[in-house]
Amino acid sequence: MTWFDNKVQEAKAAVKSSASEEAAAQRVSDDGRSTGKGTRRRGDALVHAIYETVLSEFADGGFGQLTFDKLAPKMGTGKASLYRRWSSPTELLMAALTDPITGFGEPIVPDTGSVRSDLVAAFTHLAESLDRPHGRAMLAIMGRRTTEPELFEQFQRTLVHPYEAVTLQALEAGAARGEVDAVAVNARTTAVGSRLIVAEYTYTGRIDAAEVEAIVDQIVLPIFTPTAHRPAP
The missing domain is CATH 1.10.10.60 (Homeodomain-like)
Structure with a gap:
């Protein structure tokens, strides 16, 4: 289980724990009497x-x-x-x-100490979500940009922008450690990885761990490679 998976499970466990008292009330009707069915x-x-x-x-x-x-x-x-x-x-x-149980929850900023590991963790979480109900609902919203513009804009504000901010924070941390070129970090380049993950899933219907790592290693990281370390043209 990855660092990101552990953090997600911790968040979900906290929410489930807070709901434990409600579970005891499931056998009781609204007026306080037992339903006898427990359903x-x-x-x-x-x-x-x-x-x-x-x-x-x-x-x-x-x-x-x-x-x-x-x-x-x-x-x-x-x-x-x-x-x-x-x-x-x-x-x-x-x-x-x-919602943290049924949906994406609050975005978690990976903190593995390596920009590559942070990006792999964040994009793996996104890739795994795409094949679940909340991921499929997300894709459905994205396909309705012209027919449901208000919903699409709300979706962008509520989910897309906060999750792109996670990538931005991971890259800024990497820049502070000298792993990436801070000059290359901006809104456009930050969005490349997550959009490629979504595009790959939309096109092929699946995206595995190897594909996530390939996107990070072959496409995303080269964008941010410090200039001094780039190969000569």
Whole structure:
């Protein structure tokens, strides 16, 4: 398990721990009486079940499935309950995408001491996410830039920019250690790696560890190689 995987698991464990009291309440109905079936979900357990459903429905069916009328029966709850917590299906979708259990969670800056290892860790996490419901939902949003511009812009602000900032911080740390050329670090070059990961997955339908390392070694790192270490043209 990589450094990045360990940090992600720690974050998820912390969230699950905070929800432990809710698990004990799952056998109790809203008025406090036992349901006798032990199947009622409440609190965080219900919220995460809702998040998983909205991500799956959106990834598979797109915006046509993203209405509370269609989602509520599949989530085992009422439409009014959804409206009490989320003002719109779009707000619910973004909440699911940013949740640390069902979605991407808060971006974690790798700190392995090596810019190469940091980039491999960050891009591996992205690559692994693309084949999961929240990753497939992300790809669906990216394909709707022209038809759903507001959702796309919200997605950019909420998820893309913070995760590109992770790459930027890793590169800036590498520049401070003399591993990369600080002059080459900017918004355009920082975005190259993550966009290549997404493009490779979109084109081939898969991306393994070897491909991630190849992108880092053959494309990303050469952009930032200190000038003094670059081979002569």
